Amino acid sequence: MERIFLKGLLIACAIGMSGCAAREFTAVAMTQPGDDQLTCAALKQQIADNSAAEAKFQSADKEVEQANVAKGIGSAIPYVGIAIAGSTDLSNEEQVKARALADRNQQLAYLAKQKGCPQ
Amino acid sequence: MTLGMNTGMKKPIAAIAMRVAALAMLAGLAACATAADPGAMTLAAPQTAAAPFPTPLLHAMCVRDVTGGEETNPLWVSKVDNAGFKAALSSSLDAAGLSAGSGTCAYPVDVHLLGLSQPALGFDLTVTSHVNYKVYDASGQPYALATIDAPYTATVGDAFIAVQRLKLANEGSIRTSIQMFFDKLRQNHPN
Numbered sequence: 001m002e003r004i005f006l007k008g009l010l011i012a013c014a015i016g017m018s019g020c021a022a023r024e025f026t027a028v029a030m031t032q033p034g035d036d037q038l039t040c041a042a043l044k045q046q047i048a049d050n051s052a053a054e055a056k057f058q059s060a061d062k063e064v065e066q067a068n069v070a071k072g073i074g075s076a077i078p079y080v081g082i083a084i085a086g087s088t089d090l091s092n093e094e095q096v097k098a099r100a101l102a103d104r105n106q107q108l109a110y111l112a113k114q115k116g117c118p119q
Numbered sequence: 120m121t122l123g124m125n126t127g128m129k130k131p132i133a134a135i136a137m138r139v140a141a142l143a144m145l146a147g148l149a150a151c152a153t154a155a156d157p158g159a160m161t162l163a164a165p166q167t168a169a170a171p172f173p174t175p176l177l178h179a180m181c182v183r184d185v186t187g188g189e190e191t192n193p194l195w196v197s198k199v200d201n202a203g204f205k206a207a208l209s210s211s212l213d214a215a216g217l218s219a220g221s222g223t224c225a226y227p228v229d230v231h232l233l234g235l236s237q238p239a240l241g242f243d244l245t246v247t248s249h250v251n252y253k254v255y256d257a258s259g260q261p262y263a264l265a266t267i268d269a270p271y272t273a274t275v276g277d278a279f280i281a282v283q284r285l286k287l288a289n290e291g292s293i294r295t296s297i298q299m300f301f302d303k304l305r306q307n308h309p310n
Contacts, residue, residue, distance in 0.1 A: 027233050027249040029266040072195070085239060090196065092234035096249045099187065099233040100266065103251050107264060 023091045027100035030107045038108075040117035047108050050101045057098035064089050152282045154191040155199045159290040160207035162297045164214040170305045172217060180217040180254070181224035182209045187232035196237060197286035199248070199293055204232060211297045217304075226262060229253040235289060240281070245272040246288035248296045254304075265303045269296035 038046070068088050075085035185208070188201035208230065212218045219225065233249040247270040254263040271291030278284040 023236070024247070025236075026268045027251075027266055030251055030253070030264040031266075082240075088239040090237040090239055092236055092249075096234040096236070099231065100249070100251070103231055103233075103266075107261075110261070 023093055025091075025093050025096070027096050028104050030100075030103050035107075035111060038111065040112060040115060043108050043112045043115070043117060047105050047112075050105045050108070054098045054101040054105075057094045057101070061092075061094035061098060064094055151193040152191050152195055152197045153193070153286060155197060155203055155286060155289045155293065157203045157206035157210070159287075160199070160203065160293040160297070162207075162211040162214060162294055162301065172215070172301075172305055176217055176226055176304060178216065179219050179223070179225040180212050181219050181227055182212065183224075183227035183229050185230040185232065187230075187234070197282060197289055199232065199235060199289055201232070204230060204293065207293060208297060211301070215301060225257045226254055229255070235292070237285060237289075243272050243274050244281070244284050244288045245270055246285065246292045247271075248289075248292040250293075250296050250300075252300050252303075263304060265300055267296050267299045267303075269293075269299055271295050 068090075071084050071088045075081040075088075077084065182205050185201040185205040188204055189198040190200050191198045208228070209218065212228075229252075231251040231253070233251060236247040236249070238244050238246075247268055250267050250269070252263070252265045252267065253261060254265075256262040269292050271288055271294070273284045273288035273291060275284070277287050
């Protein structure tokens with residue numbers, strides 16, 4: 001029993017030492033160089049592409065959330081619980097990317113309106 | 120070097136050491152999470168002479184809307200909520216001499232907190248906030264749109280308890296984000 005406990009402790013320490021860092025990424029900027037030069041067709045295409053990508057990220061975000069709930073429950077398991085907790089994904093990468101694309105599209109729609117592009 | 124212990128003494132000491140280590144770890148994990156403190160997210164007035172803000176922005180800004188924040192579940196991890204972020208940014212605008220008097224806001228700011236990227240475990244905890252700041256002029260046209268990713272690391276030296284350390288990292292990240300937003304505002308072409 002003591003050996004199992006010691007192993008669990010070592011695993012926990014190893015996780016603590018390595019650090020379960022969040023994935024590094026950057027959000028899509030609302031404005032980008034060259035936006036003013038975009039034609040109506042280019043704006044329309046970008047908006048469509050962003051909307052499709054946003055939907056994928058939203059779906060992936062829900063999957064991550066569900067997995068995190070399961071891991072939260074699993075973290076209560078003695079000895080291995082901390083390792084399960086360490087695998088929880090709190091990076092919010094999918095959420096951030098989906099929201100950033102929505103804001104980007106808002107700006108592109110504003111530019112399209114300024115240019116008098118057809119709806 | 121030997122400590123002169125016989126094998127009979129080593130075992131109880133090892134058991135005590137393990138118990139102490141386990142208690143220390145539990146102390147690190149068991150505390151309840153609390154929301155980020157607006158005061159700790161507020162940017163103090165610059166001590167050194169920073170570049171000036173564009174004159175039209177002075178005493179002409181206000182925080183109109185903050186979205187995307189999350190309430191903190193005490194059994195989970197510390198988060199940043201909309202009210203806390205709004206209070207921190209409003210106080211930071213005040214300290215920088217940017218806040219408008221009541222009813223005279225010419226440059227409203229909308230904030231969209233896209234999310235916080237937090238680590239699950241670790242000694243040094245780095246949180247990166249992802250925030251969109253949208254500043255509009257009096258006619259409702261965008262004056263400055265800034266997308267800011269701001270990392271901040273809290274160490275064991277800052278707080279031993281992990282949930283407290285994560286809270287400090289959240290607060291530091293938002294403070295850094297506001298600082299970076301102000302730096303953008305100081306530029307002539309903030310976009």
